[in-house]
Amino acid sequence: MLCNEAVKRIDAVSIISLVSVMRNEEVLADQHRELDRASAARIKKLLEERAQGKPLAYITNKKEFFSEEFYVDERVLIPRPETELLVEEGLKILEEHKEARNIVDMGTGSGAIGTIIAKKTLKEVLCIDISVEALRVAQYNARRLNVSDKTRFLCSDLFDGLRETTTFDLVIANLPYVAVDEWDGLMEDVKRFEPKTALIGGKEGTEIYGRFIERLPNRLAAGGHVLCEVGGPGQAESIGAGLRAKGFTVVSRRDLSGIERVLVGTWTHSS
Numbered sequence: 001m002l003c004n005e006a007v008k009r010i011d012a013v014s015i016i017s018l019v020s021v022m023r024n025e026e027v028l029a030d031q032h033r034e035l036d037r038a039s040a041a042r043i044k045k046l047l048e049e050r051a052q053g054k055p056l057a058y059i060t061n062k063k064e065f066f067s068e069e070f071y072v073d074e075r076v077l078i079p080r081p082e083t084e085l086l087v088e089e090g091l092k093i094l095e096e097h098k099e100a101r102n103i104v105d106m107g108t109g110s111g112a113i114g115t116i117i118a119k120k121t122l123k124e125v126l127c128i129d130i131s132v133e134a135l136r137v138a139q140y141n142a143r144r145l146n147v148s149d150k151t152r153f154l155c156s157d158l159f160d161g162l163r164e165t166t167t168f169d170l171v172i173a174n175l176p177y178v179a180v181d182e183w184d185g186l187m188e189d190v191k192r193f194e195p196k197t198a199l200i201g202g203k204e205g206t207e208i209y210g211r212f213i214e215r216l217p218n219r220l221a222a223g224g225h226v227l228c229e230v231g232g233p234g235q236a237e238s239i240g241a242g243l244r245a246k247g248f249t250v251v252s253r254r255d256l257s258g259i260e261r262v263l264v265g266t267w268t269h270s271s
């Protein structure tokens with residue numbers, strides 16, 4: 001098998017499968033198959049890109065999230081497995097509050113959260129992002145998952161593009177939360193290839209969430225919920241405190257690594 005020492009075997013198999021339009025199992029079962037020159041050259045080029053650190057998801061333009069295949073490229077953050085917890089919590093709230101109708105996926109990126117929520121609940125989800133390029137990817141994913149009729153897309157800085165009176169029953173946010181000083185410590189693949197605007201949340205990392213929380217009380221219907229993904233050191237405490245200071249009841253959920261990853265806020269006041 002054409003391979004490159006610097007590339008993990010499983011990644012190499014995915015790249016060969018992509019180019020030769022075979023399933024991974026077929027590639028593994030037929031390792032002595034002859035490849036035409038064009039395919040071999042293309043595989044070599046992609047293996048080199050992978051060896052230089054380009055994430056596999058950007059090479060194959062595929063990432064599995066919540067058992068669905070999403071299209072991704074460098075316009076969007078690659079959905080992370082820990083974000084599935086955010087979706088699980090959202091689905092739980094929507095199961096308990098069947099009356100909930102107005103749902104927003106804030107910082108939608110590839111649309112991973114909003115499209116899964118729409119697909120699983122058949123409720124309409126408004127997907128907001130400040131990046132028009134990310135929204136194009138999210139819209140494409142909504143078509144792929146057959147939820148175009150259940151998703152709407154808005155290019156906006158947080159809630160700014162909405163009418164002042166628009167409120168929501170559930171706001172799910174995965175906004176950037178990396179601090180400027182943490183940037184150097186991120187993995188090279190992330191720094192070189194993923195969109196910085198999807199990761200950096202300001203000097204402290206919590207500035208975008210700070211602006212978001214400031215606007216939240218006017219945006220939630222009575223009894224509404226907000227879910228925030230967090231992860232930097234001390235962020236569950238600081239962002240949780242910000243939500244409590246605005247009058248939210250807050251609990252946190254830990255991911256599989258034991259990190260407080262999702263804040264669940266309940267708004268019991270009227271907006």
Ligand SMILES: C[S@@+](CC[C@H](N)C(=O)[O-])C[C@H]1O[C@@H](n2cnc3c(N)ncnc32)[C@H](O)[C@@H]1O
Nearest residue numbers: 077079107108109129130131157158174176198
């Ligand atoms: C951490 S990524 C999350 C992407 C996706 N929701 C996911 O979970 O994989 C953050 C997203 O928030 C968007 N974003 C950053 N600042 C924003 C703002 N002020 N208003 C709306 N979206 C913003 C970025 O463009 C990016 O797509």
